[in-house]
Amino acid sequence: MLGLIAGTGFYNWEALENQQEKQVYTPYGTATVFVGEVAAPAGRKPVVFLPRHAKNHTIPPHKINYRANIWALQSLGVDKIIAVNAVGSLLKEVPPGSIVLVDDFLDFTYGREHTFFTGGEAGLQHTDMTNCYDRNWQEVIAAAADKAGVPLVKDGIYVCVQGPRFETRAEIRAYAKLGGTVSGMTGVPEVTLANELGLKYGSLALVTNFCCGLASAVSDDEVRAVMAQNTAQLAKILLQLVCAY
Template identity: 45%
Template sequence: MEVKIAVIGGTGVYNPDIMTNVRNETVNTPYGEVQLKIGHYRGKPVAFMNRHGDDHSVPPHLVNYRANIAALKKLGVKTILATGAVGSLNPAMQPGHFVFVDQFLDFTKNRHNTFFDGGVAGVVHTDVTDPYCPELREILCRAARSLGLTAHPSGTYVCTEGPRFETAAEIKMFRLLGGDLVGMTGVPEASLAREGEMCYATIAMVTNYAAGISPTRLTHREVVDVMMQNVENIRKLIMQAIAWIDQDRGCACQKALDQTGG
């Protein structure tokens, strides 16, 4: 049976009690081997992938994004819900809030960000005008409302290379460019999913205000603490969305290469 829905999460998001018949799976791809879990929720097979590894040992700049997305593609995944901790550049987006981002600004530097490196793969220029699936974002908005969670329906995600936090000057620049949130894992995950013709949406959880906005020094401990305080809300949001997702739905995201000869 194909697995058509996947969750990409971090520490604390996965709970073995959520799904039934959970098994560990190893998927081999041209970009490397990927470990993930597959289980069932309300009769739907769901894959869960921890992008940082089960022991959170993989920093954001070393995540094998191509292998991860290729593994999900190989399983037959059509819909990806991804989670990520973010810092806020927007006073309206406060710690503890959720944001279903609709745009990104890419400030990564050293990542393999495409499946199309020429040669046999060819040269393909994929349209990412709307990099996050509008239909999935609407489902997430409805799920958040049903659960009484504070969520923003849109926002611009600035992706930095990491693993260091940003300088106050960088944050000032990102704000001038229209950024609302800053994180380290959203790109190239979103664009690779589009190249793989999969619907992709990010559940961004604000954990702190960014450098120069926050009155205190930034620490990873602060990020983890806020994430853990809200982990049950994240789980509820994800599972409610999965319950409402038609795993056989069609979408323009799933035909992203039709006009490119891919």
């Protein structure tokens, strides 16, 4: 089954029909998801929709219960995840409105519950991250975008920061020098936890603005306008992805 994890500005997917809100109880807390169906040429496909900030955007990035969310998706039968992240661009050549297919990450978060393997009864495991954004799944996502007529920036490097504050100019310069493409606050530990449970994870990063120091300050209205544009393009990709799943 396909799981869709949505971020800032994307709290409901109109294509998801017969939605049922479910509280999923896990060893790490409760996760709220919406289970429904999406119409496809081959029949109706089940999809689990999870707004990571909650449907009213009440949970900041450093307070999200990432372990409960990923555990809940697996318990419902999800084996592939498409995650959507609102991000800022670290590069002039990746302007607002771009959609980035993420291939790797740099992690600058701290204090987050970032593993299921905490020792003791939970055991210990060192999970390989070579293919953390599953390459085969990336190819399926890229093909869906191509079929939808939506261009992607490929091989993106996602820099995950702690939040909820934005980055400083010095931090942005450093992240760009390290090879980052975009900066966001929620991609990690989501991707690593999915890998620990053997779930295939892919991410589309929606660029809403340039990071500080690359352009003049952006207004909330401008960010919302770009996000609305990105979400419309994203919806086209998701429909094709469901058809291919």
